[in-house]
Amino acid sequence: MFCEKCGSLMSPVGDKYICGTCGHEVSKKSAGKTEKIVNKGNGKEVIMIKEEKSAEPLDSDAVCPKCHHSGAYYLLKQTRSADEPETKFYTCESCGYRWREY
Numbered sequence: 001m002f003c004e005k006c007g008s009l010m011s012p013v014g015d016k017y018i019c020g021t022c023g024h025e026v027s028k029k030s031a032g033k034t035e036k037i038v039n040k041g042n043g044k045e046v047i048m049i050k051e052e053k054s055a056e057p058l059d060s061d062a063v064c065p066k067c068h069h070s071g072a073y074y075l076l077k078q079t080r081s082a083d084e085p086e087t088k089f090y091t092c093e094s095c096g097y098r099w100r101e102y
């Protein structure tokens with residue numbers, strides 16, 4: 001864990017990381033949610049920020065048919081005709097496999 005402001009090593013204090021050099025604080029909850037991928041392969045520096053999906057609710061009873069992990073994010077989608085039941089789309093929390101349930 002390095003300080004995003006000055007680049008110094010941060011030390012964990014309680015539920016956050018504190019930079020000993022500039023005093024910058026990062027909570028442990030928010031740390032790790034944003035992933036930076038730096039690719040210097042072709043001379044250009046590309047920084048991608050991957051945000052963790054938090055908008056979709058988690059169904060801890062859903063079991064992934066692929067890796068058998070218990071816990072998947074789900075999304076309800078209404079089909080075109082109103083008398084058909086809505087479809088539940090799952091995304092495995094562990095491997096990212098997607099499947100649906102009627």
Ligand SMILES: [Zn+2]
Pocket residue numbers: 003004005006007008019020021022023024
């Ligand atoms: Zn710092």
Ligand SMILES: [Zn+2]
Pocket residue numbers: 064065066067068069092093094095096097
């Ligand atoms: Zn899975």
